[in-house]
Amino acid sequence: MNDMTKTAATEPQARAREEAALLPPVDVVEDASGITLYADLPGVTREGLNLRVEADTLTIEGEMALQVPEGMQASHAEVQVPRYRRVFTLSKELDPEKVSAELKHGVLKLRIPKAEHAQPRKVEIRVH
Amino acid sequence: MFYRSLFPRDVFADLDRLQRELQQAFDVSPSIRGLGRGGYPALNVGGTPQSVEVYAFAPGLDPAKIEVNLERGVLTVSGERTDTLGNGDAKAALHINERFAGRFRRVVSLPDDVDPSAVNADYRDGVLHISIRRRASAMPRRIEIQ
Numbered sequence: 001m002n003d004m005t006k007t008a009a010t011e012p013q014a015r016a017r018e019e020a021a022l023l024p025p026v027d028v029v030e031d032a033s034g035i036t037l038y039a040d041l042p043g044v045t046r047e048g049l050n051l052r053v054e055a056d057t058l059t060i061e062g063e064m065a066l067q068v069p070e071g072m073q074a075s076h077a078e079v080q081v082p083r084y085r086r087v088f089t090l091s092k093e094l095d096p097e098k099v100s101a102e103l104k105h106g107v108l109k110l111r112i113p114k115a116e117h118a119q120p121r122k123v124e125i126r127v128h
Numbered sequence: 129m130f131y132r133s134l135f136p137r138d139v140f141a142d143l144d145r146l147q148r149e150l151q152q153a154f155d156v157s158p159s160i161r162g163l164g165r166g167g168y169p170a171l172n173v174g175g176t177p178q179s180v181e182v183y184a185f186a187p188g189l190d191p192a193k194i195e196v197n198l199e200r201g202v203l204t205v206s207g208e209r210t211d212t213l214g215n216g217d218a219k220a221a222l223h224i225n226e227r228f229a230g231r232f233r234r235v236v237s238l239p240d241d242v243d244p245s246a247v248n249a250d251y252r253d254g255v256l257h258i259s260i261r262r263r264a265s266a267m268p269r270r271i272e273i274q
Contacts, residue, residue, distance in 0.1 A: 025226035042254035106187030106254015
């Protein structure tokens with residue numbers, strides 16, 4: 001289930017930015033070999049998810065696909081915008097080519113490994 | 129009360145202080161249970177003439193462990209979301225931690241005309257959708273004129 005839609009923006013970015021979007025909560029954990037990001041995107045299907053890496057910018061966008069019965073009138077709404085967007089700046093040692101993504105039960109898990117040259121090396125200490 | 133930040137140029141501490149001062153200036157006293165909004169899971173409620181629809185935005189749950197109860201016109205959604213971060217190795221650094229973890233419970237009071245025996249709940253893409261039919265006697269009917 002590893003795939004990453006890494007395409008140029010299909011629509012003009014300016015327009016995309018104007019649209020209101022929710023800021024999804026995330027967890028970011030870093031270990032020796034890379035960074036793992038979890039984002040809560042309830043209601044977003046695989047088709048509605050749009051992940052982009054441009055230069056050192058990671059953009060997470062998701063469109064909700066809720067099945068709402070015809071003629072429903074909302075009486076209380078805490079979620080009022082049907083899309084999410086969040087942008088992160090990646091650092092140099094991360095390898096944007098090898099990002100893998102997984103979406104399950106509305107939680108996106110992104111794994112961004114560190115580039116080979118940035119993997120940790122144990123430095124030998126010479127004692128004379 | 130005046131809070132001094134630990135680091136003189138900590139912009140986030142300053143923002144926190146600003147928020148507290150604004151709260152004082154406008155005399156808003158937040159509820160002791162916090163704001164109703166922003167909790168987990170977020171809830172949307174709507175209705176059609178035939179049903180009441182409740183959407184709980186509850187990502188990352190095991191569907192088998194979600195409790196949905198309907199008792200005396202009160203719908204309760206409860207469960208627990210386990211923290212996926214705790215089982216990492218000791219060297220892992222947690223940079224951002226915003227997602228909810230722990231037990232949750234949210235309650236919705238339903239209108240009187242719902243039928244407690246006709247409840248449907250499904251969990252898809254992290255959204256729990258509960259649909260409760262209204263009683264047939266309460267549905268709008270067109271009366272034929274003889």
